[in-house]
Amino acid sequence: MTRHFLRDDALSPAEQAQVLDLADAYKADRYGFTPLARRAVAVIFEKPSLRTRNSFEVGIAQLGGQPLIIDARSTHFGRGETVADAARVLSRYVDAIVIRTFGDDRLAELAAASSVPVVNALTDGFHPCQLLADLQTIRERRGVLAGTTVTYLGDGANNMAHSFLLAGATAGMHVRIAGPDGYQPDPQVLAEATRIAGGTGGSTAVLTDPKQAVDGADVLVTDTWTSMGQEDDGKDRTTPFLPYQVNTDLLAAAADGAFALHCLPAHRGEEITDEVLDDPAGAIFDEAENRLHAQKALLGWLLDDARQTGAGRPG
Ligand code: CP
Ligand code: NVA
Numbered sequence: 001m002t003r004h005f006l007r008d009d010a011l012s013p014a015e016q017a018q019v020l021d022l023a024d025a026y027k028a029d030r031y032g033f034t035p036l037a038r039r040a041v042a043v044i045f046e047k048p049s050l051r052t053r054n055s056f057e058v059g060i061a062q063l064g065g066q067p068l069i070i071d072a073r074s075t076h077f078g079r080g081e082t083v084a085d086a087a088r089v090l091s092r093y094v095d096a097i098v099i100r101t102f103g104d105d106r107l108a109e110l111a112a113a114s115s116v117p118v119v120n121a122l123t124d125g126f127h128p129c130q131l132l133a134d135l136q137t138i139r140e141r142r143g144v145l146a147g148t149t150v151t152y153l154g155d156g157a158n159n160m161a162h163s164f165l166l167a168g169a170t171a172g173m174h175v176r177i178a179g180p181d182g183y184q185p186d187p188q189v190l191a192e193a194t195r196i197a198g199g200t201g202g203s204t205a206v207l208t209d210p211k212q213a214v215d216g217a218d219v220l221v222t223d224t225w226t227s228m229g230q231e232d233d234g235k236d237r238t239t240p241f242l243p244y245q246v247n248t249d250l251l252a253a254a255a256d257g258a259f260a261l262h263c264l265p266a267h268r269g270e271e272i273t274d275e276v277l278d279d280p281a282g283a284i285f286d287e288a289e290n291r292l293h294a295q296k297a298l299l300g301w302l303l304d305d306a307r308q309t310g311a312g313r314p315g
Contacts, residue, residue, distance in 0.1 A: 002114065003117055004114075004117055004118045005117070005120060005129075005298060006107055006111055006128075007163075008163050009193075009196060012170070013170050016135070016167070016170050017171075018301065019132060019294070019297050019298055020139060020294075020297070022301055023133075023136045023294040024293075026297050026300070027136075030062060030293075035064070035304060036060060036063035036064050036095070036299065036300070037063075037065070038065075039064075039303065040066040040094040040095060041068065042070055042093070042096075043057065043060075043069050044097065044098065044099040046099070046100060047100050047102070047228045047229070048228065049121075050265065051288055051291050052100060055295055056069075056098055056121070059293075059296040060299065065299075068093075068094065072101075083106055083109050084112065087110045087118070090116075091115040095116055097118045098119040098121045099121055100121040100123075103123065103124055104125040119299070122228075123159060125159055125162055125189075126162050126163045127163045127263065128163050128166075128167065129295050131163040131167035131168075132167075132290075132294035132295070133288075133291045134167075134221070134287060135168075135294075136290045136293065138219055141259060141283060142218065145171040145172060145173055146171065146173065146200070146201060147172065147173070148171075148173045148218045149174040149216055149218050150174070150176070150217065150218065150221060151178060151219070151221065152177050152222070153179065153213065153220060153222050153244040154179055154222045154225055154244050155179055155183050155224075156177040157184060158223060158227050160223040160263055161177050161223075162186060164177070165177065165189055165190060168193070168202065169202045169204060170200060172201045174203045174205075175193065177204075177205070177207070178206075178213030178214075179241075180208065182240075185206060190206065210243050211253055214251075219258060219259060219261060220259075220261070221246075221262070222261075223262065224270075224271060225238070225241045225267070225270060225271055226267075241270075245273065246260050247273040248275050248276060260276050260282065260284065264287075264288055266284075
């Protein structure tokens with residue numbers, strides 16, 4: 001079986017810890033590991049990106065591999081070629097396929113047709129590469145993940161909220177999601193996260209009161225109120241979300257030493273204030289840097305796995 005990384009729960013707790021340990025090792029020695037020597041990785045974008053695109057391109061090169069960065073507009077997708085056919089072809093050229101796309105069904109279709117590992121670089125449903133970087137950042141600051149209380153504020157129905165639920169539960173964290181009515185997590189994702197948390201000592205909670213949600217929290221997380229693809233849906237995404245803005249007042253209501261995370265890009269003055277973003281002691285730009293290290297670790301780990309099982313060689 002080819003090993004893919006389509007959602008955060010693709011990694012067991014032990015595997016997640018292995019990848020995070022590898023991420024720390026790669027961060028400590030940025031150029032010292034070349035598990036992708038003579039290998040190539042296709043990285044396909046059907047949505048915009050700054051961090052994901054550039055951290056994968058640089059990271060694959062640092063691992064000794066060749067990145068193929070593909071803007072979907074330059075492919076035949078717009079002319080009817082299916083992602084399944086593209087995956088079958090690319091599997092014969094490259095050793096892994098990374099893709100940022102819309103529906104998780106599209107990602108699943110691509111993965112089903114790929115004989116090499118497929119990595120989710122953000123879908124409408126999940127952003128698991130971001131979560132590896134976020135967990136690495138939290139662990140750097142707190143030393144441990146298990147037992148940490150994380151409150152995600154804002155659009156509780158988006159990819160970041162879902163990934164925090166699954167990855168946080170896997171890490172044994174207490175994950176609280178706080179957002180306005182109508183923006184709660186997918187019940188199936190919440191149920192799966194709650195099931196995982198039952199085995200790791202973590203927990204999940206969905207709340208609407210922001211002050212209650214941050215009480216005792218070690219980390220506050222937010223994200224844009226308007227995800228890619230939602231720009232023209234006609235919804236007022238300011239009024240209902242403003243009480244969930246991550247600002248110094250909300251941080252002061254959290255646990256002592258609490259810090260904020262944001263996957264970026266930020267909409268300054270909306271989901272997060274300048275003061276929080278620009279705090280010189282803040283974690284958000286460390287978090288952005290850790291995309292590089294965490295994704296290198298994921299690719300190194302996945303391709304090592306592929307090598308051991310013989311996956312990735314077209315039959
Ligand atoms: N956080 C994140 O995924 O950023 P990009 O959209 O710039 O890749
Ligand atoms: N929820 C955001 C994350 C951006 C990195 C989006 O999907 O646009």
